[in-house]
Amino acid sequence: MRVLVTEPQPGKGIDLLKSRYDVTVGERGEYDREERLKEVIGSYHALLCCLSTPVTSDILKAGNKLRIVSNYAVGYNNVDVETAKEMGILVANTPDVLTEATADCAFALLLSVARRIREAEDSLRAGEFDGWHPFGFLGTELSGKTAGIYGMGRIGRAFARRAHGFGMKILYNNLKRLEPEDETKYYARWADSLDELVHESDVVSLHCPLTPETRHAINKKRLAKMRQNAILINTARGPIVDEAALAQTLHENRIGGAGLDVFELEPKVHPDLLTAPNCVLLPHIASATRETRARMSALAASSIISHLEGKPDHAIPTLVYQRKT
Numbered sequence: 001m002r003v004l005v006t007e008p009q010p011g012k013g014i015d016l017l018k019s020r021y022d023v024t025v026g027e028r029g030e031y032d033r034e035e036r037l038k039e040v041i042g043s044y045h046a047l048l049c050c051l052s053t054p055v056t057s058d059i060l061k062a063g064n065k066l067r068i069v070s071n072y073a074v075g076y077n078n079v080d081v082e083t084a085k086e087m088g089i090l091v092a093n094t095p096d097v098l099t100e101a102t103a104d105c106a107f108a109l110l111l112s113v114a115r116r117i118r119e120a121e122d123s124l125r126a127g128e129f130d131g132w133h134p135f136g137f138l139g140t141e142l143s144g145k146t147a148g149i150y151g152m153g154r155i156g157r158a159f160a161r162r163a164h165g166f167g168m169k170i171l172y173n174n175l176k177r178l179e180p181e182d183e184t185k186y187y188a189r190w191a192d193s194l195d196e197l198v199h200e201s202d203v204v205s206l207h208c209p210l211t212p213e214t215r216h217a218i219n220k221k222r223l224a225k226m227r228q229n230a231i232l233i234n235t236a237r238g239p240i241v242d243e244a245a246l247a248q249t250l251h252e253n254r255i256g257g258a259g260l261d262v263f264e265l266e267p268k269v270h271p272d273l274l275t276a277p278n279c280v281l282l283p284h285i286a287s288a289t290r291e292t293r294a295r296m297s298a299l300a301a302s303s304i305i306s307h308l309e310g311k312p313d314h315a316i317p318t319l320v321y322q323r324k325t
């Protein structure tokens, strides 16, 4: 069996695959180009790819032998799941293993924006520190404030635990309301709509998947409903936020700030965000801890092994479509 791994990754997943299959490992970014992937996909039984790999309908159709696409990410908006489903190709992702790392990063962004860490450090490095003074880089305290969580899945809940630990109140909106015992467990109050959530929160943190329904969920209209000092955090997917509208809102000082790890057209960043005040921007690193990336690698590889060897492990794939023929 032949496996294509689109690019090198930390962890033991590739070695695990090499011990069983004929494995090709591409170069960094090589298969981010659809034409390049299309040229070769026909000879592989399994694809281990990244969130930057466009696994389109054309790619899946060119994958005559393809039985599984294992995405080295929890988000799988880069994969045409509907076509995979029609073709009986299994799609797997890497849930659970990156929950804590991603929630840590979302909280790191929140603390950085709330306490103006980036601006303050830039100022010190520029030689501007002239001693303590009463007005120096006044920020916002988190304790007692409301964290509005949009998407209360694994990562949203992990963010809620952190926010509760910092003395924040938790408001949430999700596709489905949590069971009462989970609302109690996470000290979480249900908001009937995203409009209500953005209006009543001091912090809005996005933890939903990117779907046609969530694309530009944070748009001009909703940004206008946010509180004057509110902070927006996005570690989910860039296109959930209308970046141009956010940049304008920040430039007009209509909200307190934003912390973003993801962007609409990665790796491009909207130029007006780069110059926006109190905006912390990271290069999509929320899951980037050594421990998490190693677990993602093992999980992505074991999804392939268990599928190709016909030993389904129910702990692994989240989206299972068996090839019909």
Ligand code: DGY
Binding pocket: 051, 072, 073, 074, 075, 076, 098, 236, 284, 285, 286, 287, 288
């Ligand atoms: C994911 O897994 O979806 C993250 O965005 C990658 O770190």
